[in-house]
Amino acid sequence: MSAADTIFALASGAGRAAVALLRLSGPGAGAALTALAGPLPPPRQASLRRLRDAAGEALDQALVLWFPAPGSYTGEASAEFHLHGGPAVVAAVSEALVAAGARPAEPGEFTRRAFLNGKLDLTEAEGIADLIEAETEAQRRQALRQAGGALSAQVAAWSARLARLLARQEAFIEFEDEDLPAGLNDAVAAEAAALATEMAAQLAAAPRGERLRDGLMVAIIGAPNAGKSSLLNALVGREAAIVSARAGTTRDVVEVRLVLAGVPVTLADTAGLRDAADEIEAEGVKRARRRAEEADVVLAVFAADQPADAETLAAMPTGALVVANKADLAAPGIAGALAVSALTGAGLAELRAALTARAAALAGLTEQATLTRPRHRAAVGEARDWLLGLASAPMPELRAEALRAALRALGRLTGQVGVEAILDLVFSEFCIGK
Amino acid sequence: MMDMTFDVVVVGGGHAGTEAAAAAARCGAKTLLLTHKLETLGEMSCNPAIGGVGKGHLVREIDALDGLMGRAADAAGIHFKLLNRSKGPAVRGPRAQADRGLYRRAVQALLRAQPGLFLVADSAEDLLLDTTGRCIGVVSGNGRRIGAGAVVITTGTFLRGVIHLGEDRTPAGRVGEAPSVGLALALARLGLPMARLKTGTPPRLDGRTIDWAALEAQPGDDPPEPLSWLTQRITNPQVACAITETNEATHAVIRANLHRSAVYGGRIEGVGPRYCPSIEDKVVRFADKGRHQIFLEPEGLPGGEDGDTIYPNGISTSLPAEVQAALIATMPGLSRAVILRPGYAIEYDHVDPRALRPTLELRAAPGLFLAGQINGTTGYEEAGAQGLMAGLNAAALAGGGAANRVLSRAEAYTGVMIDDLVLQGVSEPYRMLTARSEHRLALRADNAGLRLTEQGMAWACVGPERAAAHGAFAKAVAEALAWAREAGATPAQFAAAGIAINQDGRRRSVLEALALPSAADPAPLEALFPRLREMPMAVRTQVEAEALYAPYLQRQAAEMRALEREERLAIPQELDFSAIPGLSTEMRQRLAKAQPATLGSAGRIAGITPAALAALAVHLRRREARFT
Secondary structure, three states: OOOOOEEEEEOOOOOOOOEEEEEEEOOOHHHHHHHHHOOOOOOOOOEEEEEEOOOOOEEEEEEEEEEOOOOOOOOOOEEEEEEEOOHHHHHHHHHHHHHOOEEEOOOOHHHHHHHHOOOOOHHHHHHHHHHHHOOOHHHHHHHHHHHOOHHHHHHHHHHHHHHHHHHHHHHHHHOOOOOOOOOHHHHHHHHHHHHHHHHHHHHHHHHHHHHHHHOEEEEEEEOOOOOHHHHHHHHHOOOOOOOOOOOOOOOOOEEEEEEEOOEEEEEEEOOOOOOOOOHHHHHHHHHHHHHHHHOOEEEEEEEOOOOOOHHHHHHOOOOOEEEEEOOOOOOOOOOOOEEOOOOOOOOHHHHHHHHHHHHHHHHOOOOOOOOOOHHHHHHHHHHHHHHHHHOOOOOHHHHHHHHHHHHHHHHHHHOOOOHHHHHHHHHHHOOOOO | OOOEEEEEEEEOOOHHHHHHHHHHHHOOOOEEEEEOOHHHOOOOOOOOEEEOOOHHHHHHHHHHOOOOHHHHHHHHEEEEEEEOOOOOHHHOEEEEEEOHHHHHHHHHHHHHOOOOEEEEEOOEEEEEEOOOOOEEEEEEOOOOEEEEEEEEEOOOOOOOOEEEEOOEEEEOOOOOOOOOOHHHHHHHHOOOOEEEEEEEEOOEEEHHHOOHHHOEEEOOOOOOOOOOOOOOOOOOOOOOEEEEEOOHHHHHHHHHOHHHOOOOOOOOOOEOOOOOOOHHHHHHHOOOOOOOEEEEEEOOOOOOOOOOEEEEEOOOOOOOHHHHHHHHOOOOOOOOOOEEEOOEEEEEEEEOHHHEOOOOEEOOOOOEEEOOHHHOEOOHHHHHHHHHHHHHHHHHHHOOOOOOOOOOOOOOHHHHHHHHHHHHOOOOOEOOOHHHOOOOOOOOHHHHHHHHHHHHHHOOOOOHHHHHHHHHHHHHHHHHHHHHHHOEEOHHHHHHOOOOOOOOOOOEEHHHHHOOHHHHOHHHHHHHOHHHHHOOHHHHHHHHHHHHHHHHHHHOHHHHHHHHHHHHOEOOOOOOHHHOOOOOHHHHHHHHHHOOOEHHHHHHOOOOOHHHHHHHHHHHHHHHHHHO
């Protein structure tokens, strides 16, 4: 996988379509484009060309675009072919490109090259990866924000303020006998505390951003034959789980994906909670309990015609969504439970609304969440911790050390702030020197 | 045929040259020092002071390797001050103002006492290169061919030096010294990358014409803290400095004459230092500041040859002489002050230090070393530290070994400076600042000997007197630290001694107790642990620094280990950066220019993006996997 190779890939979806877009990137892009479409067209202008293979056979009439390095997405010489969208045309042009020395790209290789060429920073590259993976509209908006540099911009803004603070602290250390402004030190501590607070706020919003990226996990737990699988099927509107009147039918976890409030949600139907004699069922029960612990939302299902079972009551966390199923058979006796009948569909709309509200609250359709990966949270968390510790540092060089460490932590996200940049700030802000 | 042969020839007798020659001779190399005038060996051509924050650290490092600067400054010092005394030990910087004549004589005495070192008043007019381009000697001013195993050039600002005084310009090195033409041509023939810098100096005032009574006096520290580890006591009488300041009248004079300044009149192309701006610069760039402090520093003891010369620190200028007189007269205490010599700006060429190896040997001419201002630095201390390292490497090379004497960034400010120079080059005269070190808490002026003297002994550049003093001190520090980690007390015992502490039942060591905020008052702790009081101050400083910094250093240990790993990932000298996939043209050029030796050093090059580093790291690891 060398970047000396010239790579191509279908940028539009596979299958029949009006137009198919083939992208080509690498040092041989110009030569390959010439081989198929004749002399290079003017940069970044659409030109209509007849594409031919090496034997001179016409392949398609296509729009071609030429992007000389470094003014392209990857930073390399690149070209685009807007082909007529049939699979045969795409296959023929692909073959001709291979004959011209290019090879099909590996997954993510275009973005990787853009990153290596400094076209994207790591957080923007992550954003683009997320954008391609996005299943829902809300995910797409969040990924787009990151790909557009929202995280970079936020980290860059914090870094710039940290750099200014560090410059002041460094001036105070290096130039003792210059008449620096009074109160320089106190201002540093106050601004550091303000920055720590902002970072803490972003960190508090971060789990929502991460949940939106990864999706929510909802575990359905309850006693055997409380109707968990029926409820799951009713919620997704199809027969995803096997339903039978026999208790203990579901022995492993059954997962179904759906979208609520723009958030991808995984519904997990679990084995009924009871003391199972059967070894396989016992394992299923164990897994059900683990699911309940890991889930973002627990849906605790009771049968309205039965007394609430101790196993489910014990396994259900506070804040669980409590459902009394089989409400068609008896009036639910559990306080605060949502009366539902998977059989008749009564109460399903309310249950769906309750789940949607939970999803929206947890994954928050906030425009604020920029820290969408554990890596981001770790770095910002570390920076915040150093800044919080700064207040108790007894010496200016220790405060400077905390600021440096915080800057380095942020630097891991989008790149370092060098000493020269700090010194520039020192000398532009203060009249120093004798 | 050579007329004479030495192991090492050093050209230039400033602070870099004298340290280089002395260091080479200490290593046992037969060394020749060539300088225009023997009387000006060790001349302080600008500010009569040695040390400061960062610079004081360098002096202590030179001293730890048995160099001259600290000892000479102690012999000549007339005003000592430990800067940043109220801050932590890592950023305290010892500084001494010296009597210029005494300083010269101290340096000259140390050089004369150095066995194996020959001092000759002559110039170097040409370099001798063999057919492979290796430097094998110099041609002196009287035409003698002098062979050498290695040559060190420390000729300061002599390359295309131009002095600007108002509208006048004079080609020169320092005032009254002729620039050397032949050597400049010889260096030009090597095709080295050059750049232009400028620096300035203030006018010198006649102390007898200053109204001292009207000014705030600034006494030095009592007792003074010596710069050298070997100095027991400062014996010179000590003098006070004084402070005056500019005012609106001063600034009005400057603004009215800006067009006549060499800098603002557009006659200077070189870049000046940001940390040492001319008074013109200060008034223009910080227009809202109504006053600038000026320190009046005597250049010598009263009654001595320089006793009446005052260095007004803070008013470097290239305005015409009569304007200088007018602006000086506006300041408190200076209304009748007479200017002995006007200030001026000097422009000069320097060699882009990225042409050097970390040993300060030129990549283009093996056997030829450069040190000091010629490499784009400023300051006696920066020059001295480079001279010392160049001298050590020249001696090693001349002795038939490899020139491989390099201090890392983690070991010394000297290492930080040389790494910065050879990797980043300079965009202004380079001055040492503690901000430049990422290991600031560990690289202290107070522990330079503990950091470096052992290494110096291994390099055979440390004499027996210092070796003995170092051994005794290192042992005392090790014992004191062991005790401070071991000895301790319970919270109840601390409370009984009047020390505020969490009553959590956890026993704390002396080291932990020293880090408590309540340790600011040492008396109760000393009462509880009398050994603290009995400790020599230098030893106790080490214990206190450990107590203060260890928690931070531990917290950063993982990060530092990662840095070290990167530092160990070597970039082979023959590596072709243009063959690394994914590097932009700009990144390739930056890397090719700096020729970093390790991945860590590549990461420090200004402007190298994380993406470029990632590409380089991937390439190196793949390469490593292929070759092992």
